[in-house]
Amino acid sequence: MKFPGKRKSKHYFPVNARDPLLQASQHEQEEGSWVVGIDQTLVDIEAKVDDDFLQRYGLSAGHSLVIDDATAEALYNELMREQLISHQFAGGTIGNTLHNYSVLADDRSVLLGVMCNNIQIGGYAYRYLCNTSSRMDLNFLQGVDGAIGRCFTLIGEQGERTFAISPGLMNQLQAASIPEEVIAGASALVLTSYLVRCQPGEPMPEATLRAIEFAKKHNVPVVLTLGTKYVIQDNPQFWRDFLREHVSIVAMNEEEAFALTGEADPLLASNMALDWVDLVLCTAGPTGLYMAGFTEEAFKRKTNHPLLPGAIAEFNQFEFSRAMRHQDCQQPLRIFSHIAPYMGGPEKIMNTNGAGDGALAALLHDITANNFHRQKVPNSSKHAREYLTYSSLAQVCKYANRVSYQVLNQHSPRLTRGLPEREDSLEESYWDR
Numbered sequence: 001m002k003f004p005g006k007r008k009s010k011h012y013f014p015v016n017a018r019d020p021l022l023q024a025s026q027h028e029q030e031e032g033s034w035v036v037g038i039d040q041t042l043v044d045i046e047a048k049v050d051d052d053f054l055q056r057y058g059l060s061a062g063h064s065l066v067i068d069d070a071t072a073e074a075l076y077n078e079l080m081r082e083q084l085i086s087h088q089f090a091g092g093t094i095g096n097t098l099h100n101y102s103v104l105a106d107d108r109s110v111l112l113g114v115m116c117n118n119i120q121i122g123g124y125a126y127r128y129l130c131n132t133s134s135r136m137d138l139n140f141l142q143g144v145d146g147a148i149g150r151c152f153t154l155i156g157e158q159g160e161r162t163f164a165i166s167p168g169l170m171n172q173l174q175a176a177s178i179p180e181e182v183i184a185g186a187s188a189l190v191l192t193s194y195l196v197r198c199q200p201g202e203p204m205p206e207a208t209l210r211a212i213e214f215a216k217k218h219n220v221p222v223v224l225t226l227g228t229k230y231v232i233q234d235n236p237q238f239w240r241d242f243l244r245e246h247v248s249i250v251a252m253n254e255e256e257a258f259a260l261t262g263e264a265d266p267l268l269a270s271n272m273a274l275d276w277v278d279l280v281l282c283t284a285g286p287t288g289l290y291m292a293g294f295t296e297e298a299f300k301r302k303t304n305h306p307l308l309p310g311a312i313a314e315f316n317q318f319e320f321s322r323a324m325r326h327q328d329c330q331q332p333l334r335i336f337s338h339i340a341p342y343m344g345g346p347e348k349i350m351n352t353n354g355a356g357d358g359a360l361a362a363l364l365h366d367i368t369a370n371n372f373h374r375q376k377v378p379n380s381s382k383h384a385r386e387y388l389t390y391s392s393l394a395q396v397c398k399y400a401n402r403v404s405y406q407v408l409n410q411h412s413p414r415l416t417r418g419l420p421e422r423e424d425s426l427e428e429s430y431w432d433r
Contacts, residue, residue, distance in 0.1 A: 001033060001372045002106045002418065004365045004390065004399055033372040034137075035101055035364050036110040036182050037190035038211055039094035040170040040204070041141070042149025043124040046087040047079045049154045054162055061156055064163035072150055072166030076124065079152075088124060089412050090131035091151060093192045093225055096354050096413045100361035102135035103415045104403065105368065110137040110182050112211070114173055117143040124150055131414060142177040144169040171204040178210045184218040187368040188249070190360075193227040193239070212246050221248035221278070221325070221367070221388070225360060232259035243276035248325060250277045251360045254284040266290045267336065268311045274334055278325040279388060281363055281400065283356045288340040289401050291393050293323035296385060297331035303394060308338060319394040328386040337393040342405040354413020359400035366390050366399065 057075050079085050098109040116125040147168035154162045195208040215222050224247045257269035266284040270292035273280045280292040301320035308316045319337035370390035374383045
């Protein structure tokens with residue numbers, strides 16, 4: 001487990017060795033920390049094609065269309081045969097998040113979903129595995145006799161992008177394939193809204209609810225990323241009820257936040273979401289990133305950053321507090337933090353797909369680091385109370401913001417390496433608190 005962010009700290013964080021002064025049982029030494037997530041396993045395939053190709057497969061230039069398995073297979077075979085494919089990236093919002101978590105933490109994550117029983121070297125399923133961190137545990141994937149999901153991005157002669165989506169068997173995860181012991185030992189269960197919005201008869205929603213049941217049973221925080229505003233705006237009340245009943249942490253962007261709450265201001269939307277969940281992560285494009293959560297009133301910590309104006313006056317005044325679950329507070333206090341885009345944002349944004357997943361991966365790293373530290377140094381003052389995060393809300397904001405920048409600066413939504421050990425552009429004081 002790597003430490004989430006470089007900074008000065010009086011709290012010893014054991015990375016390579018245990019503190020020799022601490023006495024722990026063999027059981028404690030064997031304990032680990034990981035996150036587990038369920039995803040619709042899919043591959044993003046990018047290719048340059050001519051107009052005749054689009055017409056041949058019944059595609060409309062510049063639009064998105066769901067295609068059947070037979071069409072997808074024929075289309076893919078022609079792209080391979082004519083060597084038109086420029087990129088094949090492992091995709092899926094949860095897969096991206098877990099991969100980035102494992103790269104950042106250099107530690108284990110567990111992916112639940114489906115994978116082809118028969119994998120062809122050089123094919124899409126092969127590429128999925130090749131573009132996935134070796135730290136991601138894929139041993140619990142359920143085998144299927146058929147294709148996983150494929151999202152084709154077809155770039156026309158004029159540069160216009162046409163999308164052809166083939167779900168394949170990505171929603172065929174069975175409830176029986178959800179391992180209770182993996183969820184019981186996890187620091188978080190990570191889900192997306194897509195998992196409960198499938199075609200009638202597909203087993204994915206039932207499998208998702210089974211995983212949530214296990215998480216509740218073992219007091220594991222459930223994390224939901226909202227995915228897209230189009231899913232949420234169809235029935236916002238359903239999602240409000242779903243959050244209240246099942247979810248501890250919600251991750252969203254400003255459009256999804258508006259669809260969920262009706263509040264255009266990300267700060268007000270985050271505040272409203274606290275009516276249903278314990279912790280909120282809201283990315284807001286060029287405005288930056290917001291977080292909202294709870295802490296114990298008696299142990300709130302004032303910021304030494306400038307107090308920020310907003311719909312909630314001086315909303316960041318207690319951002320140096322660490323987040324707690326509402327159920328663990330005797331007198332819960334709402335706390336908020338905001339940070340502007342790191343370095344003003346990239347000069348040229350290479351890819352907007354995955355920036356929110358990167359931010360969520362950073363938050364998951366901090367939460368899991370807290371559990372890791374609690375296991376290794378149980379008598380630390382860091383754990384005098386049941387905190388959810390290892391760092392303050394302001395610190396998590398900085399970390400999430402930095403990871404988002406890294407993703408925006410590259411073509412793939414998946415990190416190829418962790419953050420630099422030392423930031424040449426930052427003063428040491430950036431990571432204080």
